Amino acid sequence: MGAKNFLGKYIVTAEIEVKTGLHIGTSKEDLEIGGLDNPVIKDPKGRPYIPGSSLKGKMRVLSEFYHGKVSGDGSVHKCSDPNCPVCGLFGTSVDNNSNNTFARTRLIVRDAYLDEKSLEPLSDFLETKWTELKHENTINRVTSKANPRQQERVPAGAIFNAEFVVDIYEGDEDKFLKYLLQAMKLLEDDYLGGSGSRGYGKIEFKNIRVVKREKDYYLGNGKEEEVGKYSTLNEALKNK
Numbered sequence: 290m291g292a293k294n295f296l297g298k299y300i301v302t303a304e305i306e307v308k309t310g311l312h313i314g315t316s317k318e319d320l321e322i323g324g325l326d327n328p329v330i331k332d333p334k335g336r337p338y339i340p341g342s343s344l345k346g347k348m349r350v351l352s353e354f355y356h357g358k359v360s361g362d363g364s365v366h367k368c369s370d371p372n373c374p375v376c377g378l379f380g381t382s383v384d385n386n387s388n389n390t391f392a393r394t395r396l397i398v399r400d401a402y403l404d405e406k407s408l409e410p411l412s413d414f415l416e417t418k419w420t421e422l423k424h425e426n427t428i429n430r431v432t433s434k435a436n437p438r439q440q441e442r443v444p445a446g447a448i449f450n451a452e453f454v455v456d457i458y459e460g461d462e463d464k465f466l467k468y469l470l471q472a473m474k475l476l477e478d479d480y481l482g483g484s485g486s487r488g489y490g491k492i493e494f495k496n497i498r499v500v501k502r503e504k505d506y507y508l509g510n511g512k513e514e515e516v517g518k519y520s521t522l523n524e525a526l527k528n529k
């Protein structure tokens with residue numbers, strides 16, 4: 290199959306509000322000497338952020354389950370159906386052994402940076418400038434000895450600014466935009482980062498704005514169309 294015509298892009302911006310402490314960890318190599326036990330990932334200015342890869346990875350997994358695309362061996366789903374709600378949005382790695390040329394990723398997820406103002410009301414309660422330290426214990430089953438450890442978390446109330454870009458190709462209409470909003474909704478009822486089954490990482494999308502930029506926009510005509518503005522995802526999904 291040949292490549293389809295490119296028609297434009299949807300730009301979706303939203304606030305991510307942290308509802309329960311969020312821990313997106315970093316690799317051990319990044320540990321500073323004398324630093325925290327389990328630090329969260331931070332930008333070069335020391336502020337926690339949400340990597341686009343974390344958002345995209347989690348939304349992909351949830352979408353695979355939702356659309357019944359999880360394979361028996363648990364590997365990443367990939368297929369050559371150009372309308373696949375998972376591969377069409379999140380992409381597939383190009384398979385050199387097939388002649389499938391339309392393994393295109395429509396979705397880009399940007400890193401989501403902290404809105405510093407959102408933490409101002411909490412500053413008196415935080416252990417570090419932008420984060421809280423949660424103390425947890427695991428109990429040794431034989432000796433009953435507690436093994437205390439610390440987790441750094443982004444506190445409930447923090448807001449991050451997220452941006453998603455969805456490419457539009459001939460025949461797509463707003464299908465893949467809808468799949469994106471759906472994946473965002475699935476994420477709200479799941480969790481981001483670590484320890485989700487123990488209460489961490491609940492988030493909510495707010496103030497969602499969808500803008501459409503057609504092909505001419507990229508020739509400098511500057512005309513974009515606001516397709517929708519919603520205070521919640523439910524509202525956005527109802528109107529799509």
Ligand SMILES: [Zn+2]
Pocket residue numbers: 358366367368369370373374375376377
């Ligand atoms: Zn697929």
